[in-house]
Amino acid sequence: MSEIILHAKGLNKSFGAVVAAAEIDVAVPAGACLGLIGTNGAGKTTFVNMITGYLKPDSGTVEFNGRDITQLPPREITQLGICRSFQIPQLYNTLTALENLEVSFGIVSLIANKGSLFTRTERVIPGYSKTIRQLAEESLEHFGLSAYRDKVARVLPGGVRKLLDIAMAMAMRPKILLLDEPTSGVSTEEKFQIMEMVMHAVRQGNTTVLFVEHDMEIVSKHAERVLAFYEGRIIADAPPEIALKDERVVKYIVGKSHAATQEH
Numbered sequence: 001m002s003e004i005i006l007h008a009k010g011l012n013k014s015f016g017a018v019v020a021a022a023e024i025d026v027a028v029p030a031g032a033c034l035g036l037i038g039t040n041g042a043g044k045t046t047f048v049n050m051i052t053g054y055l056k057p058d059s060g061t062v063e064f065n066g067r068d069i070t071q072l073p074p075r076e077i078t079q080l081g082i083c084r085s086f087q088i089p090q091l092y093n094t095l096t097a098l099e100n101l102e103v104s105f106g107i108v109s110l111i112a113n114k115g116s117l118f119t120r121t122e123r124v125i126p127g128y129s130k131t132i133r134q135l136a137e138e139s140l141e142h143f144g145l146s147a148y149r150d151k152v153a154r155v156l157p158g159g160v161r162k163l164l165d166i167a168m169a170m171a172m173r174p175k176i177l178l179l180d181e182p183t184s185g186v187s188t189e190e191k192f193q194i195m196e197m198v199m200h201a202v203r204q205g206n207t208t209v210l211f212v213e214h215d216m217e218i219v220s221k222h223a224e225r226v227l228a229f230y231e232g233r234i235i236a237d238a239p240p241e242i243a244l245k246d247e248r249v250v251k252y253i254v255g256k257s258h259a260a261t262q263e264h
């Protein structure tokens, strides 16, 4: 069995009277791919935010490779190898797709050079043996984005923006990647294709993946394990074929989620 790379232990978080996380216990083996499901407000993003340091739990701990990272700031957690994408892609809208990736690899270069401002695109990044420009070009290719190389991010279609955001998160070569709704805001036809592309690109490096997703077809296809959130609690933690048939998951999540899909 793989070692546990991420361990959330007894996480609790409330906002006033709203319980966003209640006794969350999750152990994630290295290399696993988990789908996080739940209706709006169930606590998925709160969980992701606590893992990535954007929110501090009221109690409980987050361990990464056995190390307690609960109180570390997000930037340090990212540098340790836990990266994320957001529901709304965090792109530099006036820069091209290539330049966006160069910013990400520039940051990688900055870290590799221990803070020295060695960010010229022809600079070879220590440990990567390639220049910032080469890595950015390779990443465009890897994520099927080469056709958008010189387009500014502002004009890119929704699905392309999502892919670019994830490609940027992958520049750090994370051990764990958290994807918050990678297919939200993308057309039904496009989203299956995008998810295929993401999983293909991300899983080659054996990155552990946790993704938030409302489409149960995508969850069934790509997650080997499902965490079902309801009112801040995990009500099911099992492979999709079991979790998606769980009585409470059907009652509180799957039915509603299907209804929501039909509405959009």
Ligand SMILES: Nc1ncnc2c1ncn2[C@@H]1O[C@H](COP(=O)(O)OP(=O)(O)OP(=O)(O)O)[C@@H](O)[C@H]1O
Residues within 6 Å of the ligand: 015, 018, 019, 020, 038, 039, 040, 041, 042, 043, 044, 045, 046, 047, 229
């Ligand atoms: N910063 C905050 N301040 C106050 N309440 C918050 C805050 N963040 C989250 N909440 C509340 O905590 C609960 C869980 O929210 P969370 O965003 O984690 O849910 P979610 O499952 O990610 O929902 P969605 O699918 O809509 O993104 C919700 O009731 C939400 O309104």
